[in-house]
Amino acid sequence: MPRAFTPKVVTANALLEGYVIYLTDAGDWTRDLSRALLITDEAEAQLRLLDAERQPDVAVGVYLADVTPGRDGRPEPTHFREEFRRTGPSNYFHGKQATR
Amino acid sequence: MYRYTDFDAAFLAERNQQFRAQVERRIAGHLTEEEFKPLRLMNGVYLQLHAYMLRVAIPYGTLSGRQMDRLADIAERWDKGYGHFTTRQNIQFNWPKLRDIPDMLDALAEVEMHAIQTSGNTIRNVTADHFAGAAADEIADPRPVAELIRQWSTDHPEFQFLPRKFKIAVTGSPNDRAVTRAHDIGLRMVRDAAGAPGFEVIVGGGLGRTPMIGKVVRGFLPEADLLPYLEAVVSVWNLLGRRDNKFKSRIKITVHEHGIDDIRARVEERFAQLRPAFSGVDQEMLAGLRAHFAPPAFREAPTVAYDAAYKGDPLFRSWADTNLAAHRAPGYAIVSISLKKQGATPGDASADQMRVMAELAREYGHDELRISHEQNVILPHVHKSDLPAVHAALREAGLHTANLGLISDIIACPGMDYCALATARSIPIAQQIATRFDELKLEHDIGHLQIKISGCINACGHHHVGHIGILGLDRAGVENYQITLGGDATETAALGERAGPGFSAEEIVPAIERLIDGYLALREGPQETFLQTYRRIGLSPFKRYLYPEARANAA
Numbered sequence: 074m075p076r077a078f079t080p081k082v083v084t085a086n087a088l089l090e091g092y093v094i095y096l097t098d099a100g101d102w103t104r105d106l107s108r109a110l111l112i113t114d115e116a117e118a119q120l121r122l123l124d125a126e127r128q129p130d131v132a133v134g135v136y137l138a139d140v141t142p143g144r145d146g147r148p149e150p151t152h153f154r155e156e157f158r159r160t161g162p163s164n165y166f167h168g169k170q171a172t173r
Numbered sequence: 174m175y176r177y178t179d180f181d182a183a184f185l186a187e188r189n190q191q192f193r194a195q196v197e198r199r200i201a202g203h204l205t206e207e208e209f210k211p212l213r214l215m216n217g218v219y220l221q222l223h224a225y226m227l228r229v230a231i232p233y234g235t236l237s238g239r240q241m242d243r244l245a246d247i248a249e250r251w252d253k254g255y256g257h258f259t260t261r262q263n264i265q266f267n268w269p270k271l272r273d274i275p276d277m278l279d280a281l282a283e284v285e286m287h288a289i290q291t292s293g294n295t296i297r298n299v300t301a302d303h304f305a306g307a308a309a310d311e312i313a314d315p316r317p318v319a320e321l322i323r324q325w326s327t328d329h330p331e332f333q334f335l336p337r338k339f340k341i342a343v344t345g346s347p348n349d350r351a352v353t354r355a356h357d358i359g360l361r362m363v364r365d366a367a368g369a370p371g372f373e374v375i376v377g378g379g380l381g382r383t384p385m386i387g388k389v390v391r392g393f394l395p396e397a398d399l400l401p402y403l404e405a406v407v408s409v410w411n412l413l414g415r416r417d418n419k420f421k422s423r424i425k426i427t428v429h430e431h432g433i434d435d436i437r438a439r440v441e442e443r444f445a446q447l448r449p450a451f452s453g454v455d456q457e458m459l460a461g462l463r464a465h466f467a468p469p470a471f472r473e474a475p476t477v478a479y480d481a482a483y484k485g486d487p488l489f490r491s492w493a494d495t496n497l498a499a500h501r502a503p504g505y506a507i508v509s510i511s512l513k514k515q516g517a518t519p520g521d522a523s524a525d526q527m528r529v530m531a532e533l534a535r536e537y538g539h540d541e542l543r544i545s546h547e548q549n550v551i552l553p554h555v556h557k558s559d560l561p562a563v564h565a566a567l568r569e570a571g572l573h574t575a576n577l578g579l580i581s582d583i584i585a586c587p588g589m590d591y592c593a594l595a596t597a598r599s600i601p602i603a604q605q606i607a608t609r610f611d612e613l614k615l616e617h618d619i620g621h622l623q624i625k626i627s628g629c630i631n632a633c634g635h636h637h638v639g640h641i642g643i644l645g646l647d648r649a650g651v652e653n654y655q656i657t658l659g660g661d662a663t664e665t666a667a668l669g670e671r672a673g674p675g676f677s678a679e680e681i682v683p684a685i686e687r688l689i690d691g692y693l694a695l696r697e698g699p700q701e702t703f704l705q706t707y708r709r710i711g712l713s714p715f716k717r718y719l720y721p722e723a724r725a726n727a728a
Contacts, residue, residue, distance in 0.1 A: 086220055086224075088199075088200070088206075088271065089200070089270060089271050089272060090224065090225075090270050090271070091220055091221070091223070091224035091225040091270070091271065092223065092224060093222075093223060129202070129205055129206055130200075130202045133206050133220060134206075134220065151650070152650050153589075153647075153650070153651070153652060154222075154589060154647075157222065157589055157590065157598075158222055158223070161223055162223065162267075162590035162591060162600075163590050163598060163600065163601050164518045164590055164600045164601065164604065165253070165518075167223075167253055167267075167268065168223045168224070169223070
């Protein structure tokens, strides 16, 4: 039996700055995970991934990351790696946490 | 120090110009990421977790004050005001923007520095004993040889697409501070029975997924044979190396699969072919390089000021006892500056701190600095009479931590705070261990102890050769830390033994504390180091302390 599909976001690093970015519903990119498109359908995930891969001038290393809907339905990381990616390093107040 | 020739400067300028054009073409969309990635890696540019990272080589760990100042300028202008010194004598900038990197490389070139071959499947930055040219126990300064290897390996046409990366380390001292037994090739400068200089050549060492202690492939290699022999080793591996499987591609696996005798025979055959092609130009170059590394004019002066401070100032004395090493010149000392202040990130220095160290090098240290694989900075030549002033300046900059070789002098890779390959964080674990033992005021009582932490099996944090090694893994979506005991990075190199099940991020610091309690109870006296105790009694007595609940359950 194939494994059940779990919710995803499309994520990558921005070409120019290297920052972590997420695909939005409108097909552009945000640095804020809570504004990312939460994808619950596997076919849509594959299509959105293809769309994102067609933007090599913006996004590098595109992939689907596991998320879970938070209380308000916005995506929340399920793995600590994605938690660090949306936050920044733990030894300095640098990265995303500093720009919020 | 080595000064670039016109050829070096022109080569680097051209290379930087090429990379600038490659970046422009990538941004303009004329290069895909697939095409661009190998180009950026050849120039030390990684894409990490939160940003790009630029890895700059500090060949054999040697820097001038001017170069250190420039690293500070780069950190301030294009990064976030600090740099991270690594276990391979590199510095990493964690936040550069792609458009700025060509300017950063030009700024480096102005002070004769580069990021070439700090990544990719090439011969990487050549590392050496960080006490080179200064240590009392040294046979010969390894840096002229290391510079010769750097020049030979840089842009070597045969070795730009190797099966995998290739790392060479050189030591000129019998006390190995360059971890030569954990490199693809380790070179130990030795003399034969007649006193002629040469090398013991060690091959196939390495840490990572499959850790191996290197094996001696040639017990004595005459000095003049070095480059053809190195070329023979690398070319034998270049053909045999497992390009089909990334995890089996390093020379340590080739040596393991074929056996050292087979590799030796192949290398000797290849060496016999290559040797005649080396007409002696390399030896002329080596002789020229030696002049670049001539020792500074050491002065003869009384050490009264040192003696007085040592007697009268307990803080100074504590620092001197811990952070100084024996120098070959009378009246001199080697100063290790700890980048391991308890609670700070191991190996990080702010731009201000870099400038302080550069200024101290200029004023008191014959304008020389070194970076150690232990992620500290060294002033190799300081007259003892200047040490009180050096210590006072270090104190003002927060660089006076007296912990060299102690439990808080931890090697830690960037881990999952920065690295895209990491499976867990390293830095917070190092910070917590150092802070905890500082609170306990046990550090000096524990004595010489090396903790080395890696955030994944690639082992940049050298955990296999730590007296206590910590490996961070991802166990079912949770950070988990495995402990190894009894590793050794020196001439008596050994791989640590896995102690048992791993610990969570919350459990690891208490586990280390229990382990140290165990050591203090088990040692024969304060003179017996952790490693000596471990070698005397083995792993199992320590397990009782690490896993007390297992003992309770068994009872």
